[in-house]
Amino acid sequence: MSRMYHCPECGRELRYQSLCWSCKAERERREMLAWTPEQIQKKLEALTADLSRLEEDSWDKDFWALLCYHNAITPELQRAALALELYYPGEIYYQAPADVRDGLGQALLETEDPGEAGKL
Ligand SMILES: [Zn+2]
Structure with a gap:
């Protein structure tokens, strides 16, 4: 029988010596929430x-932390994404300004690619 370990934070039984997935995710979440304004900017x-x-x-962690924990996605980033024709994940464009919205609408009208149209 294999040796059992315990998560040092919550005590859950594990087959490996480490934090459990839940405590690891919680630690990462707390670290990302604690980013300073300078770290967010960087x-x-x-x-x-x-x-x-x-x-x-x-699923880039920095992107999702900037969006969900810090609401830090800027119109400049959204314009850069539009220029790159980067349409996925669509959350990039959350609360995008009118010029970006219009650009996405134009791209949808112009695309011949059903996959791209689906993302748009
Ligand atoms: Zn744990």
Whole structure:
């Protein structure tokens, strides 16, 4: 029989020596919530400069933390995403300004690609 361990935070039984998934996620959440305004700005700048990484990983943790924990997605980032024709995840465009909204509408009218149209 394999050895059992316990999560050091909640005591849940585990087959490995570490935090359990739940405590690990909670720790990450607390760390992201504690970002300072300077950290948020740096993360935002890094993401804006490397937006195409959302194409490879639409679950990018920094993006979702900036959006959901800090409401820090800017019109500049949204304009950059539109220029890159990056339409997924659609949450990029949450509360986008009118020019971005119109750009998305125009892209939808112009696309010949049903997959892209679906994302739009
Ligand atoms: Zn735990």
